[in-house]
Amino acid sequence: NAGVTQTPKFRVLKTGQSMTLLCAQDMNHEYMYWYRQDPGMGLRLIHYSVGEGTTAKGEVPDGYNVSRLKKQNFLLGLESAAPSQTSVYFCASSPQGLGGNQPQHFGDGTRLSIL
């Protein structure tokens, strides 16, 4: 049982390059989330999805796009990477939203550096 798997685990980009982070979950969860974690800032929600084909903006969505074409996958895209996007990115999933009395399950993170 893999849970939530993030790929890649590490990546270095140059400013202006694009890339996609992949999150896959094998728990048949409806909800999926992308967070970024910066020192002293805790986790901040970038985008989330309440089901296949849906996406919604979180607290810090600018500069990112997401897609949820398949229920088990949630992709986070950076179209033109900027040094301010250097961070550790976490994906999470949950069976339902918080009203369903279910916690979020987290992946191990992707450490992204942009030079």
Added chain:
Amino acid sequence: AQSVTQPDIHITVSEGASLELRCNYSYGATPYLFWYVQSPGQGLQLLLKYFSGDTLVQGIKGFEAEFKRSQSSFNLRKPSVHWSDAAEYFCAVGANSGYSTLTFGKGTMLLVSP
């Protein structure tokens, strides 16, 4: 909108001593409350959660937390800390509705001294 404050950035506790990590939240109604722990290089692991009912919540690894509505607090406690408890701890709050999302505090780093 909800918010979370963890007043202590770092805390150092001697092994075997008791621990209390503070968490204060801001939300207009009774929120959903969580404590997560993050070991270096790892994702977040849920320690415990409060949705309703008994205000003293038991979690994994011997942790407990108490919801105090009058103080808007959800402090995490452990009676005897082990060296393996050294990690970063995050409090999180969510609105009690189906489409709500979590808001995390900035975290408290726990250091355990011998």
